[in-house]
Amino acid sequence: MSSSLAVSTNLNLQAHPVDEVGIRERVARLATRSIKKASKVEGLKLALSMVDLTTLEGADTPGKVRQLCTKAIHLHSGRKDLPMVAAVCVYPTMVRIAREALQGTPIQVAAVATAFPSGMNPLAVKLEDTRYAVAEGAHEIDMVISRGDFLRGDYGRVANEIEQVKEACGKAHLKVILETGELGTLDRVRLASDIAMQSGADFIKTSTGKIQPAATPEVVLVMLQAISDFYRKTGKRIGMKPAGGIANAKAALNLLIMVREVLGPAWLTPSLFRIGASKLPNDMLMQLEKERTGVYQGLDYFSND
């Protein structure tokens, strides 16, 4: 408990009230940007290279994970001009299988840990969960914050958990999932972002994908602004990962636009921006094939995963 107190005194929780109406208006304005033809193709390829291809089902099997890894490497047969995705995101017990399947590729393996998705376990269990995933070979850990503690106002405990998980990660990168769908207001999203960044997050991530709403453009914009403010104050670049409910190519391109507008081109790289998704790549591939062939595509012609 002593470390908990130590952390809370380190926290600098300045209030950053969020102008909800302003955020909504800015999101709407950014969504009207239209990206066509060659820029669309480039944008989609960039977005594909930033995808964390995800499978987080109770029904996951080694076969399913291997299939996903194959997709991560070869997004669409017959096209050599496509990038590989940035990472594959799985449960800790699937990390070893994913590492084997991705051997020899630059694709990272991310594992969700800390009693994902609810986070309702004692800290000791969460830390063990994290150490296990790292020992299995995970390059990246996606942790969840304790929303219950956060909503009770026990920010010190939330920060302490993140710090300790960060320590347990060792060299692995830490993404902190805020689960914004359970936080309720944009003010709280901003506060949780600040806590996560100050406690050692390498990335902040919107959602687990298990709760709706997930990565709404409003939430993403607020988090990007928090990252921008943090960078200006500390000079540290924190990454951003929207995840959950990003279903189509247009939404993915809109995310790139927001990142470019709020954080600038430095963030338009897989080391600072990721998109967590499972179905999204197929929609982007359909758009890319449409640009190549001139005809609109159907899912029958893309891998079913």
Add this chain to the structure above:
Amino acid sequence: MSGNGENMKSGRLDVRKTYKMLIGGAFVRSESGRALDVNAPGGKWLGHVCRASRKDFRNAVVAARKAASGWSNTTPYLKGQILYRAAEMLEGRATTFREVLQSIGLSPAAAKTEVTQAIDLLVYYAGWADKYLQVFGSVNPVSSPYFNFSVTEPMGVVAYVAGEKRPLLDLVSGIAPIVAGGNTVITLSTGRAAVAAMELGEVLATSDFPHGVINLLCGLREELVGQMATHMDVNALVTQGADAKESAASREACALNLKRFFPREANGKGDEDPYRILDTVEIKTTWHPVGG
């Protein structure tokens, strides 16, 4: 669409209808904001209808695809019930439809016949919905210890281009066999027939068809048929009254994804014909070991 003389006298404002398309269960204008003039045969201007864009069509494909698996798994009996309900809804609005058809140039007698036939046609295919499977499916004799049977399966998403000659009947005679076969459909109505089609949307929307099973567009043939033929997520294209040039182009474009293509004459022959259902279903044959 036109004003009401009585309202003029009483000083009450006309409540005029904006004819809208039906996409995914919603009544929508074209996303393009475009409209077409509709004129009576004499040239008298009647009003506007939407002019669907290619984007509207693609939106309709998304809606139809989303609805496809649910509708194909709906029991044949329920499909029949829903088609029958469409007949009931149309029957209840028969007077309105007669007026609409007359406003676009049909004689009172022709309008009456057309509405009656359209209702009867819906009842006809409602009856077939749970019977064509027995007729077109079969248990096949094979000389080894297997059950071998052939069953029908819907093709999926079907695009249908309706003729203009019989504004209501050309549309209904296309839709009914397609949906009875378990497919979802996107239709295109053109010219004056668009008015009857958009009116029909109100009937179909209250007949218990799940959203997206029937999507009604209106617009220009030359603008949309090409898109219907090339779209990889459309499994079959049925057209009525196409000229030779359009048919040739459609046939070629449909080869892209081995889409089935059925050009039909717009002569009203074969409206009542179970083989119309067979056009847009596939026959799947299964081998099953005896006692296995």
